[in-house]
Amino acid sequence: MGTKFSMPPTAERRAATRFFCQLETACRSLQSTSKLSYPATIHNLSTGGLALKLARRFEAGALLLVHLENPDKSLFFLKLVQVRYQRADTVGWYHGCIFPMQFSPEQLEALL
Numbered sequence: 001m002g003t004k005f006s007m008p009p010t011a012e013r014r015a016a017t018r019f020f021c022q023l024e025t026a027c028r029s030l031q032s033t034s035k036l037s038y039p040a041t042i043h044n045l046s047t048g049g050l051a052l053k054l055a056r057r058f059e060a061g062a063l064l065l066v067h068l069e070n071p072d073k074s075l076f077f078l079k080l081v082q083v084r085y086q087r088a089d090t091v092g093w094y095h096g097c098i099f100p101m102q103f104s105p106e107q108l109e110a111l112l
Helices: 105-111
Strands: 019-029 038-045 049-054 063-069 076-089 092-098
Touching: 019 049, 038 063, 049 063, 049 076
Parallel strands: none
Antiparallel strands: 019 038, 019 063, 038 049, 049 092, 063 076, 076 092
């Protein structure tokens, strides 16, 4: 994987290295009866989770189904994530999410 996406090693405090990106996506709540999808942006991605920016807020513990697609749209995954935390931003909400079933390093590299 190219290092152009990763944080400097001294700044990384997580178990898995996060790779910065700006992947446009959509997600939906699995706890809602609605099939409504919400546009979102993935700001960073690791084998263990992602940071998702949305216009709306989901509670910690919420289960979301996220559509992940590489930039040239040749590969996609539908991944279950669980919201661990959220914080307000001037134009939306950042959600820190974990994957109950982690990505392999090869899958992650294919997305970036």
